[in-house]
């Protein structure tokens with residue numbers, strides 16, 4: 001719970017800095033936080049997702065065994081790009097606060113144009129990854145962060 005709390009705080013920090021509200025942390029097999037990042041797409045590179053950054057950091061800095069024992073906590077479920085990267089580098093469990101399906105539902109509700117990448121559950125992309133989420137207590141807060149970021153003015157609540 002404390003790890004997800006940190007992810008939501010990172011998402012909020014990203015939003016405050018003009019990026020999209022997503023934050024993620026990497027926790028090793030002993031429970032220690034070893035890396036954290038948040039969304040950094042405002043410069044125009046829409047692959048700058050924290051979950052992808054974590055996968056690239058993990059493969060450069062951790063053994064295959066350590067990667068398999070690690071857990072990625074994240075404010076929003078991995079997109080297909082990040083789920084694929086996670087699986088390709090052999091990282092372990094994923095715990096997310098809100099699901100891709102929830103985000104898609106909110107974006108549809110706010111009439112936001114669809115993204116160029118389909119929303120798929122992590123296990124549709126990476127079937128062997130152990131996944132836990134969503135965690136209800138973060139739902140309202142994450143919805144509010146996403147509304148600030150994505151909801152066009154004039155769309156009713």
Ligand SMILES: [Zn+2]
Pocket residue numbers: 049051052078079080081082083
């Ligand atoms: Zn992603």
